[in-house]
Amino acid sequence: MTIERKRIAVLGAGQIGAIIAGMLAQQGHHVTLADASPAQLAQAADGRFATDVVDAADLERLRVFLTARDIVVSACPYFLNKGIARIAVETGTHYFDLTEDVETTAYIKQIGAGTDVALVPQCGLAPGFICILGADMAARFDSVKTIKMRVGALPLYPTNALRYNVTWSVDGLINEYCNPCEIVFDGKPILVPALEGLESVMIDGVAYEAFNTSGGLGTLTETLAGKVRDMSYKTLRYPGHAEIMKLLLRGLELADDKETMRRILSHAAPFTRKDVVVVFVTGIGEKAGRLEEDSMVLRYDGTPTMSAIQLTTAAGCVAMVELFLGGKLPQQGFVRQEDASLTDFLATRAGSRLTSESRGADAARSAYQDTRNAA
Template sequence: PQFPTNEMKYNLTWSTDGLINEYGNPCEAIHEGKLIETLPLEGLEHFSLDGVDYEAFNTSGGVGTLCETLAGKVRMLSYKTIRYRGHRNLMAFLMNELRLNDRRALLKDVLENSVPVTPQDVVLIFCTVTGWKEGRLTQVTDARKIYHADCLGESWSAIQITTSAGLCAVVDMHAKGMLPKQGFVRQEQVKLDDFLANRFGKFYAREPQDDSVRTDVPTRATVI
């Protein structure tokens, strides 16, 4: 949420079943060049962006086929979900200590009757890469924030914008012949510059490219 007020510092913004799957299913990662399976809600780390403290931890599903593609090519790779600090410990208590990961229907009922939904959300994308470049160990970070916005005459949440924009951009690029016409196309085969230049992918850009994208807060994200 853009305005966290409860103890969990979280509001429901999408599928509760999908959220529980993220928090409860095994995750994929690369460790020392090899594809491994990791536990959800583990691998906790902290960082700050624009003066706000966040935490990140392992969750399942989001990495797609990237680990398969880069196994043996990179030393370490992980996919984590970002939340406000303190959220992970509360979810770990519910999922593991109270063993609600084994009683997901009950957990879903508890969440949907206790945690409010909100259309006022923000999607934070934070990607950090460390490696050798021109003989020096170098770190490069890309950070983006996408806020809820008025889109096509309607009020859309950030998760609605990013989910639909990602899907529509790839379909649009395929229709224009910018992606392979046959076989399985992995997400890492989509060039970032082409994606951001697309009429749908532009919603992921750091600044809106026309007046059809308007938010009630600045859409510029800080790159650190």
């Protein structure tokens, strides 16, 4: 796919932002990685992209910064994205983010009505890649009964009481565990509590638990309204994690004291590169009058230079930027993740890494070939 080189700003020089900046710079774009912390920028700098000290909460400074940019990718905490998106609209800068926050996405959809720029929230893994997989799974059936999506970003070697290590954003994790979760039940979108709906899952001989978390479905409940009877997204963790989190967030009422909860997670579940990401999608529906089931399992391991969650989130986001620049996505207004076809997504330079670097690559390539044949 031949694309025009663009001036791209990446906001947030944390675990994911620096990887996104590197991937985009490697594709030839003029990339500037910005953060409020000079120390964070110094740690992330690698010579492939420029850096600039910009506090995304300072909207006047942000407005000046984005005026000279074609695209902005926000890898900032979700609570900064409303302001960033608003400034992007004002400066005519196409906008991408990694948010899982439902309220933030609803706001971006609202301001996207009638705008000349594209607003593409919820890029990355979940929401993001998982929404493209879910929509593709639904399209494989003549009529859809059930779509289940399960995603886990986990330590390869769990050693603490939480059986978990923070792999990206503590604020995003707490948000997912506290907010109501959208599902489709008996054909109707409904809200269910986070940390509920506990189920046991066995994948490739490893035992997991799965439970409701907020935001993972993205806009799929709206896109597949009236087309699927039951659809859910749940987070995968090692058994026992949900009960501990329920004790902390509900029993000790730390859902109302997020600063204390943030300190606990930062202390008890430190970041690790020794992680694994597991993606499981299954669908049940009718094909040619017969009830059938189809499934896909993908697994990604971290490397000495990049964790699995860094790879999957950054590649998912950069693939959407590639699709936009290649004319494979709407060029203005609010853009859903499932506006991208799986075929196009996996054909991008970044998206292809989600097949080539997965233990389930054969399954992903098979899905890719299936969509090409169907086309």
